[in-house]
Amino acid sequence: MPILETITILDSADIVRVRQKVRSQTVALGFGLVDQTKIVTAASEIARNTLDYGGGGSVTLEVLESAHRVGLRLTFTDQGAGIANIELALQNGYTTGSGLGLGLGGAKRLMHEFEITSEVGKGTCVTTVRWRQ
Amino acid sequence: MERIPILQMGQFLLVTIQVDMHDRLALALQDDLTDRIVKTSASGVLIDISSLEIVDSFIGRVLGNIATVSQLLGTETVIVGMQPAIAITLVELGLSLSGVRTAANIDAGMRLLQISLGAPFHGGLDANP
Numbered sequence A: 001m002p003i004l005e006t007i008t009i010l011d012s013a014d015i016v017r018v019r020q021k022v023r024s025q026t027v028a029l030g031f032g033l034v035d036q037t038k039i040v041t042a043a044s045e046i047a048r049n050t051l052d053y054g055g056g057g058s059v060t061l062e063v064l065e066s067a068h069r070v071g072l073r074l075t076f077t078d079q080g081a082g083i084a085n086i087e088l089a090l091q092n093g094y095t096t097g098s099g100l101g102l103g104l105g106g107a108k109r110l111m112h113e114f115e116i117t118s119e120v121g122k123g124t125c126v127t128t129v130r131w132r133q
Numbered sequence B: 001m002e003r004i005p006i007l008q009m010g011q012f013l014l015v016t017i018q019v020d021m022h023d024r025l026a027l028a029l030q031d032d033l034t035d036r037i038v039k040t041s042a043s044g045v046l047i048d049i050s051s052l053e054i055v056d057s058f059i060g061r062v063l064g065n066i067a068t069v070s071q072l073l074g075t076e077t078v079i080v081g082m083q084p085a086i087a088i089t090l091v092e093l094g095l096s097l098s099g100v101r102t103a104a105n106i107d108a109g110m111r112l113l114q115i116s117l118g119a120p121f122h123g124g125l126d127a128n129p
């Protein structure tokens, strides 16, 4: 499947860039406005985690296309501290920072597929897909 | 650094957010508004987010903080013009913004402020008090 681009996430301006790139790709793929808003919001949440907890990293945008559906896959990777307990991290209200603990669980609810792999001390990878409705 | 402008209209402050705010810009707005509320003794704040394409948990938290801080300073804040797609997304995200007053547009927000201040509503924006 075509990889569209990889965006590095090293400061808060990069989070805005991620939002803008994800937005323009969903527009190009014909996603509706609510769908666009959901993916962009999820991307913003995960990108901020990549920056704040992962010490920076990157996101790769890919188009998924088959005979009967079209989707956008986002893969965020970092080499940060990792997540010891993924189930706990996904819970609403759980935070080790100063946030609300909504980002990760919220992003999962906003997307159709959501997978986290993480190793403590090595880093985290979040892969997520939303299909065009 | 780039700043979001704050306009004074009579006893109210008006902020129109027209750019996709990065985190530091959102925090700067929170600081600047607090400053202006104190300096002007404004009785109400309107934040127009109709041009804003997303509100994530960070921006949502900043809007909530602005509302809470302004209330502690004796000023009402109303967020106006939230796009329906954002409202739907915020609910799914789990952000209720429960302490934040909202209105459909600037006029409605202005009326809401007038009512909560117990002052008669004269209608329209008065740029020259």
Ligand SMILES: Nc1ncnc2c1ncn2[C@@H]1O[C@H](COP(=O)(O)OP(=O)(O)OP(=O)(O)O)[C@@H](O)[C@H]1O
Pocket (backbone or CB within 6 Å): A045, A049, A050, A053, A054, A078, A080, A081, A082, A083, A089, A090, A094, A095, A096, A097, A098, A099, A100, A101, A102, A103, A104, A105, A124, B057, B058
């Ligand atoms: N990439 C990551 N690397 C290491 N830890 C992470 C990463 N992403 C999330 N976490 C951990 O998971 C917790 C929950 O993340 P989540 O995004 O849900 O909340 P938050 O970022 O703390 O607050 P919010 O997103 O509401 O501002 C974080 O506090 C952090 O401990």
Ligand SMILES: [Mg+2]
Pocket (backbone or CB within 6 Å): A045, A048, A049, A099, A102, A103, A104
């Ligand atoms: Mg987060």
